[in-house]
Amino acid sequence: MxxxxxxxxxxxxxxxxxxEQWPRQVWxxxxxxxxxxxxxxxxxGVFSWSWIETADGVYEFDWLDDAMDLLHEHGIAVDLATATATPPPWLSHAHPEVLPVDVEGRTRWPGSRQAWCPNSPVFAAKAVRLAGEMARRYADHPALAMWHISNEYACHNLPCYCDRCAAAFRRWLHERYGGLDALNDAWGTAFWSQRYTDLEQVLPPRLTTTIPNPTHVLDYRRFSSDSLLALYRAEAAAVREHSPDIPITTNFMTMRHFDHLDYHxxxxxxxxxxxxxxxxxxxxxxxxxxxxxxxxxxxxxxxxxxxxxxxxxxxxxxxxxxxxxxxxxxxxxxxxxxxxxxxxxxxxxxxxxxxxxxxxxxxxxxxxxxxxxxxxxxxxxxxxxxxxxxxxxSRVAADVAILFDTQARWAAEGPAMPNSALAYLDTPEAVHRALRSRGVTADVVHPGSDLSGYRVLIVPTLYTVQPAHAEAVAAAAAAGAHVLVTFFSGIADPDDHVLLGGYPGAFRELLGVRVEEFFPLLPGETVAVTGPGDAAGTGRSWSEDVTVPRDSLDGPLAGVVATYTDGPLAGRPAITRRELPGGGVAWYLSTLPDDATLRDLLAEVLAGAGVPA
Missing domain, CATH: 3.20.20.80 (Glycosidases)
Structure with a gap:
């Protein structure tokens, strides 16, 4: 549309x-x-629920009619919100069960905004009803140009850990796994005696004695995102029933610190x-x-x-x-x-x-x-x-793609990781910043996107990866793309089970390297490396014991481009490069380099792929 x-x-x-915040003459x-x-x-209308529905089922649209008419008279189009982002006091007063609950079991009370549980049937019913009433009234208004469902989903009320969410989580798990055997396998419940014998035993990952089950936490993040998506879709359906030809959106929040929803x-x-x-x-x-x-x-x-x-x-x-x-x-x-x-x-x-x-x-x-x-x-x-x-x-054209997956981020930033100080975004943002400093445009795309048109693919800290996505990266390299994979990529499957046989499991064959052990670095600690062309550089946050297996006929599968020059890994490979039969190249970067070293490395990757920089 x-x-x-x-x-x-x-x-x-x-x-x-x-x-509604201002006297009429200000309009x-x-x-x-x-x-x-x-x-x-x-x-x-984003925060107008209490001004539109003044009591349960009682609507006062006159002021909004006036505003819509005035804007149309002056040639200004309206993106009309369903007004459901924050419930009015009458709703939470009559139905306190709609309020969200935090990880410690504390109710989050009204008095701010977005004080509602994503799985509250009462809230959902009231919100969908209001969305339908809004669409019924304004579907044919000449000012209406777009519908805006709710506002900034999950900004304040996710995750919720209440009993309603617990019940909804169990239903979600049943749909995802079908039975307890599959659930127990996916969650690895043989560890720490966590095996479930009845689905009713499953709770949200509330505050517990020590480290929670990582896949339990990961699935709750998936469930929470899906819960709000279902609520959005219910409101959107109520709007489309009366206003099928007007485009619909809701405002995402693509900022570094916001990671609650899988926007792909x-x-x-x-x-x-x-x-x-x-x-x-x-x-x-x-x-x-x-x-x-x-x-x-x-x-x-x-x-x-x-x-x-x-x-x-x-x-x-x-x-x-x-x-x-x-x-x-x-x-x-x-x-x-x-x-x-x-x-x-x-x-x-x-x-x-x-x-x-x-x-x-x-x-x-x-x-x-x-x-x-x-x-x-x-x-x-x-x-x-x-x-x-x-x-x-117009559209932006790019020869370079950086792969980004919110669910890999959720897993990589889950409990009990090798380096909790390493944020998932540190590496892709560093790569993007280095490319930007050279005037190189990069798309940031999901691993399931069409990768065939890119000359360079960068796979930064893609901790969990689906087999089909790893195969797509390898296929792009086989077709001639130059691929740079960084540390902590391809380590686990989507259930956060480690891929055995040596890291980086999903990309090990493509890269021609094998890592036996991680050597994460302490905050502020660096390790010296020779950069491309023997330039001196440093790595931070991460290092690992990289080996290059040998092919029985042709020697090493990959060439060593840079090495660690101090610390326990002195003399071990830090950066490797493997030429592939189809003209592609597979690079591996086992640390997070300083900005100058990263820029130099990317310059070599880009030059080899014929991308101007």
Whole structure:
């Protein structure tokens, strides 16, 4: 379905609009200012449940009718939310059983937002009913251009560990495994006497005495993501019943610290992928993280244009200290997202709130009003986006792909790992940053994507891997692609069972290497390596005892490109390279190098594949 109406035929521009926070006379000023700024759309109704359904089954739509009419009169399209993100006080008061429960068994009470259990039948029924009422009323309204289901799923209420979730988890497990024998095998319950003899014995992975079962934890993350997806799909179905021709989305959250949902599974259920992204100043490379996130969203969208639903004009309100953006950074951050595939640029929010938890979150119209440098920058951005109309609908082309899998991340960051200080994203972000420094565009794609068009594939810390995905990587290499696999990839199957016979199990034959033991490094510890071309470098976070098996006729299966030069692995291979019969090359990187060494290595990989850098 087309989202052209949101974008006004070019690059869309706008943000969340909350007219219920303001007297009616302010609305008229708002639409005039929107015209000045070049706004093409607003998202309406995200947190409006208590203003729309004032009591159970009692609806007051008059104010929303007025807002929809006013926006249409001024040529502004509406992305209309189902208003279900946060239930009103009357709902949780009448039905406290809808409230979520944390890992320690404590109820999370209302008074903030998103205080609902993902598996509450009462909440689901009320939310689906409201979504249907919204669609029934506004399906034919001329301002309506897109539906926005709920908001930022899992931002605050996942995982929930209540008894309702426990029962739903058992149903999910029954559908996944069919019986207890398969469940016990997948979870490895022969260890620590965890064997289940009745499905009713299974609980969520609540607070326990020591390390929980890793596959139990992994499956609960899968279940939790699927639970919210089912709720989203129920709301979407209620909307489509009355409004089948209007595109539907929900805003993902593709930021470094957010890992609750498997967006590759979710993407097939939205008509257009949209996401929220905010700069976190405490991260070491915040703008590089923005670039990685945008390329990841493009991968989730299958290369199609996508929507930046929310970002900030300046400071946010939820960090310990919330620095303002320097003038010019709003333009820079927005255009960086457009350059990486966004056809729509949105902010939270249009007018900065006077009260409430987000009153110090920046907005398009700040507390200082339109006579301010920030609003002038907002208008400048609107003018720039208006002049970029001709690139709307275009796609980003890339010769390089970085493989990324949320479920591999969940497993790699599970309990009792060799190095808990190593985050899954450390390696793919370092690789992406090094490529970006050389001006090389990379897609960030799921391992199940079509890999055949890429000249270079990078497989960073893909801890768990499905056999079909490992075979696809090998097939791409056999067809001539140059593949770089990093440490802690191909180690376990999707149940988090180690692939035996030596690491990296799933990629061992492709790479022509065998690792007998990991040597993870302590925080701050480094190990010296010879970089490509005998340059001196260092590795951090990880090292391992790499051996290169010999073919009985042709000698070593792979060549040694760099070695460790100190520590217990001195003289052992750190980087290897294997030439394949079809013209492809398989590289193995057994540590996380310093930035210069990583850039040099990638330069060799790219040059060999004929990718300009």
């Amino acid at each position: 087309s989202v052209a109406r949101i974008n006004g035929g070019g690059i869309g521009y706008g943000g969340d609009y909350n007219p 008229d000023e708002d639409v005039d200012l929107m015209a000045r700024a070049g706004v093409t759309f607003v998202t309406l 599974r979710w993407a097939q259920h939205v008509d257009v992928v949209s996401t929220d992204h905010y700069i976190v100043n405490t991260w070491p490379h915040p703008r590089a993280e923005l670039a990685f996130s945008a390329d990841l969203v493009r991968g989730i969208a299958g290369g199609a244009p996508w929507i930046l639903m929310e970002h900030s004009t300046s400071a946010v309100n939820w960090q310990p200290t919330n620095p303002a953006k320097a003038l010019g950074q709003t333009l820079r951050d927005s255009l960086a997202q457009v350059a990486r595939g966004a056809d729509t640029v949105g902010f939270f929010q249009w007018r900065q709130s006077r009260a409430g938890a987000e009153k110090y979150h920046s907005a398009m119209v700040p507390h200082a009003g339109p006579d301010s440098a920030r609003f002038r920058e907002v208008c400048e951005l609107g003018d720039l986006l208006g002049r970029l109309k001709e690139i709307a609908g």
